[in-house]
Amino acid sequence: MRIPYSKLPATGTTIFTVMSALAKEYKAVNLGQGFPDFPMNEMLIARVNEAMRAGYNQYAHMHGYMPLRETIAEKIEDLYGTQIDPETKITITPGGTYAIYTALTAVLHPGDEVIVFQPGYDSYIPNILVNGARPVLIPLQHPGYSIDWEMVRRSLTPRTRMIMLNSPHNPTGAVLRKEDIRELRSVVKGTDIFILSDEVYEHLVFDGMPHLSMLRYPDLLERSFVCFSFGKIYHCTGWKIGYCVAPPEAMNEFRKVHQYNCFSTDTPKQVALASFLKEKDQYLSLGSFVQNKRDYFLQLMKDTRFSMLASHGSYFILGSYEHFSEEPERDMALRLTREYGVATIPVSAFYQDPVDNKVLRFCFCKKDETLERAVERLSKL
Ligand code: GLN
Numbered sequence: 001m002r003i004p005y006s007k008l009p010a011t012g013t014t015i016f017t018v019m020s021a022l023a024k025e026y027k028a029v030n031l032g033q034g035f036p037d038f039p040m041n042e043m044l045i046a047r048v049n050e051a052m053r054a055g056y057n058q059y060a061h062m063h064g065y066m067p068l069r070e071t072i073a074e075k076i077e078d079l080y081g082t083q084i085d086p087e088t089k090i091t092i093t094p095g096g097t098y099a100i101y102t103a104l105t106a107v108l109h110p111g112d113e114v115i116v117f118q119p120g121y122d123s124y125i126p127n128i129l130v131n132g133a134r135p136v137l138i139p140l141q142h143p144g145y146s147i148d149w150e151m152v153r154r155s156l157t158p159r160t161r162m163i164m165l166n167s168p169h170n171p172t173g174a175v176l177r178k179e180d181i182r183e184l185r186s187v188v189k190g191t192d193i194f195i196l197s198d199e200v201y202e203h204l205v206f207d208g209m210p211h212l213s214m215l216r217y218p219d220l221l222e223r224s225f226v227c228f229s230f231g232k233i234y235h236c237t238g239w240k241i242g243y244c245v246a247p248p249e250a251m252n253e254f255r256k257v258h259q260y261n262c263f264s265t266d267t268p269k270q271v272a273l274a275s276f277l278k279e280k281d282q283y284l285s286l287g288s289f290v291q292n293k294r295d296y297f298l299q300l301m302k303d304t305r306f307s308m309l310a311s312h313g314s315y316f317i318l319g320s321y322e323h324f325s326e327e328p329e330r331d332m333a334l335r336l337t338r339e340y341g342v343a344t345i346p347v348s349a350f351y352q353d354p355v356d357n358k359v360l361r362f363c364f365c366k367k368d369e370t371l372e373r374a375v376e377r378l379s380k381l
Helices: 015-025 042-053 066-080 096-107 124-129 149-155 178-188 248-259 267-276 280-284 286-301 329-340 368-378
Strands: 090-093 113-118 134-139 160-166 194-198 224-229 242-245 316-320 359-363
Touching: 015 329, 042 267, 066 090, 066 242, 066 267, 090 096, 090 248, 096 124, 096 160, 096 194, 096 224, 096 242, 096 248, 113 124, 124 134, 134 149, 149 178, 160 178, 280 286, 286 316, 286 368, 329 359, 329 368
Parallel strands: 113 134, 113 160, 160 194, 194 224
Antiparallel strands: 090 242, 224 242, 316 359
C-alpha cells in the first residue's frame, strides 16, 4: 500500500547501518558505527546466565527491576552527590536511544521548538519531527565544537520547549565545561524549558576532566531528562539497555509513553546488572582504558595524511583531510571503505543542512590490532 503522507519524508536509513553494511560487503575494517570489537566481561555474561537459570525470565516491573534502580541511585549519589528516589525518578529502558525518543515524545507538542546543536547524533531530529515539533539548529563551531550561548539566547522563543545536550559529544568528543553549565543555568532560569541530556558516554571522559552531568545540579536536574546506556559502559552495545533519570512529574509522563511502547526491559540483564554495577572499578577504570585507545590511535594516525582534532571523551575522534582533498565527506567515506578497506562516518551525516568541513569520524574503541590494520590501510591514501 502506498503511504500517502510520510511522517518523516526526508529520513533515509541511518548512516551507521549504511556504513556497517558497506564495511561488511567490502570486508573493510569498521571504524564507523560506534561499538567495541573486543569481548565484554565474562563475569557479567555469567550473571545473566545465572539469572535466567534462577527463573528471572518473565516481565520485569515496567519501571525497571527495583534492585537495579536502587544500585543506580547509589552510584549517582556516590559520583554526583545527588539523592535520587529510584521509585519515582529512574526508569530502565531498552537502550539510550529509546530513552531519548521516549522523553521527547512525552513532552513535545506540535509546533514546539527544540534547540539542537549541529553536528549531533542522528536520531535527534527525526525524533523531534515525528512528534510534530520543530528543530532549531545551532551550529557548533568547527574545529573546537563549543556552544555559542549567545546564539542559543537569540534562538529562544515562547515556543522553546527543550534544549538537547550531549556530553561527551558524539561525533566530536567535545565535553561540557563549567562555563557551559553557568550559561545553561542563566539561559533556562525562570523559563519552562526542559533539558534532554544525552550522557551515554558518561564514563568515557579523558585527560582528568570531570563529567559535568546534569545529575550534579539540582536546579538543572529538576527540568532534565538524563539518558544513559549500559552498552557503552560494559562493551555490549547489542544488549540495548539503558536508563533515564528525571524529576517525578516529568518521569510520570515518560512512563505513560514507555508503558504502551516497550512496557518493560529485558529481565535477566537487569538482574545481572543490579549486582555487577556495585563493582565500581569496572566503570571507574573505563575512562583511562578508552583514553589509552585514543592515544594509541592518535600515535598511529601520524603515519597518515589526516590531521586529527581534539577528543576529550566518547568513542570518537574526528580526522580532517581539508589540506589534501576537496572531496565531499560522504564520497570520501564511501571511497575509503571500497578502495582502502576502512569504514568511517562522514560528519556531514550529523547535520541537517549541507555542511561539509572535510572531517570524518573514527571510532577508536577497538582492539589494538584492529586500529593497526586500519591505519596501515589509511597510510596508503
Ligand atoms: N551510537 C552509535 C554511533 O554513534 C551507533 C548507534 C546506532 O547505530 N544506532 O555510532
